[in-house]
Amino acid sequence: MKDMHGLIFAYDANVHLRELTEQRAVSSIPYGGRYRIIDFMLSNMVNADITDVGVIMRENYQSLLDHLGSGMSWDLARKRGGLRILPPFGFAGVRGISYRGKMEALQNVADYIRNIRQQHVVLAESDLVANLPLESIYEHHLKSGFDITAVCSQKPVGPPETETFLVTGRKDRVVDVIIGRAELGALETLGVYIISRKLLESIVSYCAAHNLYHFERAVLQGMVDKLTIGTYIFGGYAAKMSSMSTYFARSMELLKKEVSADLFLRSRPIKTKVRDEASAYYGPESQIKNCLVADGCYVEGTVENSILFRGVNIEKGARVTNSIIMQDTRICADAVLNFAVTDKDVVVNSERVLMGHGNYPIAISKGSVV
DSSP states (O other): OTTEEEEEEOOOOOGGGGGGGSSSOGGGOEETTTEETHHHHHHHHHHTTOOEEEEEOOSSOHHHHHHHTTSGGGTOOOSSSEEEEEOGGGSTTOOSSSOSSHHHHHHTTHHHHHTOOSSEEEEEESSEEEOOOHHHHHHHHHHHTOSEEEEEESSOOSOGGGOEEEEEOGGGBEEEEEESOOOTTOEEEEEEEEEEHHHHHHHHHHHHHTTOOOIIIIIIITTTTTSOEEEEEOOSOEEEOOSHHHHHHHHHGGGSHHHHHHHSOSSSOOOOOOOOOOOOEEOTTOEEESOEEOTTOEEOSEEESOEEOTTOEEOTTOEEESOEEOTTOEEOTTOEEESEEEOTTOEEOTTOEEEOBTTBOEEEOTTOBO
């Protein structure tokens, strides 16, 4: 797909994700034992032969920079094009802590957009976990003749109050846009849109001149009568990370075979930064049941219904259930964790007991000692 350029909005911090976004953007949150959330959208683009991708950042992006590097892990380290990091300090006149919306973010990379060599652009949010057939979506966009094609789902993806819903008429054309309230028959957007570069450049210029900064309100809702906005219905698994409870619930869904099979397809693999580790070690007294365990883990205790990232150490007598234990965390002897999320490099000392709930899991900040 040589005529498509990717732009990923990776600036969102989202305070509702609490401890997970204290030192990183949502796009950089670890997910599924070895991935970061942005890996899914990057892989979607690479699997569709998109060779030029820009990532728009704003704050707390050091973790994301470390993860992306030169883009080599996604075959985006190229002499021409490839992965482009778009931080705020590269553009004049940037003020405030965070972008107020996608249009403001696009206004600050207007020069970059003008220099895009492809004819079409896919705009994508970075908090989406899905394995999208972007090549098929692009073909659908070209055949339909829509000005904008929005990728949608008929199933709930995120909390209604934070999402955008599209009401369609004849031939899948959008006739109404509803923000923050689900209605019967409306389609929920996944935050992925295909648009021509020329039209995007025109819309960015118009919104800048009229102080409009919200893509869904200013463009989808505000121009629904002026533009032909259409939909592509995606029927696969999709999830958005909008709060700690949704992150926990969506992560736990990976323990279901049907969800993992839908996300991790051989035909469209999800790529991530390579970190070579030895195979996981299981001690003679360890007990493992219904878990995702990454390479480099050392397990001597009991782990049930949990996800262990790379390098996790579960000592003898420790019991971890219904929990997410991130990279290089150590759970000491006889500690008990239930419905907990520990960030990277956490140490839970011996005989500590951490008990949360499925709707409100306990979260431990990166590098903490409990």
